[in-house]
Amino acid sequence: MALLDVRDLKTYFKTDDGIVKAVDGVTFSIEKGRTLGIVGESGSGKSVTCLTIMGLNAKRNTITTGEALFKEQDLLGMGMRRLRQIRGNDIAMIFQDPMTSLNPVHKIGNQLTEAVLLHQDVTKKQARARALELLKAVGIPRAERRVDDYPHQFSGGMRQRVMIAMALINDPDLLIADEPTTALDVTTQAQILNLMNKLQEEFGSAIIIITHDLGVVAETADDVLVMYAAEVVEQGPVNQIFSRPHMPYTWGLLGSLPRLDAETERLVQITGQPPSLLRPPSGCRFHPRCPYVMDVCKQTDPPLKPVTGDIDHYAACHLDEETKDREATKLLAGMVAEARTG
Ligand code: SF4
Numbered sequence: 001m002a003l004l005d006v007r008d009l010k011t012y013f014k015t016d017d018g019i020v021k022a023v024d025g026v027t028f029s030i031e032k033g034r035t036l037g038i039v040g041e042s043g044s045g046k047s048v049t050c051l052t053i054m055g056l057n058a059k060r061n062t063i064t065t066g067e068a069l070f071k072e073q074d075l076l077g078m079g080m081r082r083l084r085q086i087r088g089n090d091i092a093m094i095f096q097d098p099m100t101s102l103n104p105v106h107k108i109g110n111q112l113t114e115a116v117l118l119h120q121d122v123t124k125k126q127a128r129a130r131a132l133e134l135l136k137a138v139g140i141p142r143a144e145r146r147v148d149d150y151p152h153q154f155s156g157g158m159r160q161r162v163m164i165a166m167a168l169i170n171d172p173d174l175l176i177a178d179e180p181t182t183a184l185d186v187t188t189q190a191q192i193l194n195l196m197n198k199l200q201e202e203f204g205s206a207i208i209i210i211t212h213d214l215g216v217v218a219e220t221a222d223d224v225l226v227m228y229a230a231e232v233v234e235q236g237p238v239n240q241i242f243s244r245p246h247m248p249y250t251w252g253l254l255g256s257l258p259r260l261d262a263e264t265e266r267l268v269q270i271t272g273q274p275p276s277l278l279r280p281p282s283g284c285r286f287h288p289r290c291p292y293v294m295d296v297c298k299q300t301d302p303p304l305k306p307v308t309g310d311i312d313h314y315a316a317c318h319l320d321e322e323t324k325d326r327e328a329t330k331l332l333a334g335m336v337a338e339a340r341t342g
Contacts, residue, residue, distance in 0.1 A: 002029035037221030092167035109147035157188035236313030246315035
């Protein structure tokens, strides 16, 4: 059974200029112990999807519909008190900037201890022991001493580790990580992703990792959800998305992965800008930027359809199967050749 089952989720924001459809009919599920990567450019709706699930978008100007069943209870219809109990206990979040979760004026040991005391019936001494245990688990050197340091006394990578400790301290069933490594250098990024993989094996949580970078998805995820302009355009197991990507936007994301030998050189760039969600393009929302656009694309939004021959792999695109397979093969062959000759 799915740990989290999101069905036809819509998040619309009322603005003076009209309705912004930030999430427009997103459906996915995640099971315990699995990692789902939600990938897309800025403004694709990936972060808003998760904030809505967590009840962090529940403002007066927001219209939310659909379902987000966590252990069969709908998070969307839940009262704030119950949601607060679930947040930080059953579901935890890691943000790009650790300072959104860490209080700069309190020692990290005290913050971790407080987080335990808030959700668990333990003594202060036991809570502090748990704090120390987690700091060691996330690889903070000399944790016994550093537990009494303030957040600003840690480097960016170490702060991110502390935030992971904070997120895992109550042994959550689901961890949502929003661009957890974007602000970090490449080496630290790799260390943090390895750490998350290792901790997942140890703690068995499900993880949703939100990122603009398919490289991060390749390192961490079992399944992928590709979002474009508030909609899901492709989803499936990571090996199928990487071996048989089935629509041009995913091709663009794959083609823009950094080459193995040069961080800055890219094979293919997606040209143009993501559309306004106030007035998204008609038909396929990717059509103004798509090199394969046809007349039908401008009029009809392609539905997510199963990819023939694959299991649990869906894509939304009007191109015929033969063209999709041919172009995907060409792209992947080009990436391999680039990697070899680069
Ligand atoms: Fe491109 Fe048309 Fe496919 Fe959209 S439906 S991705 S515009 S080919």
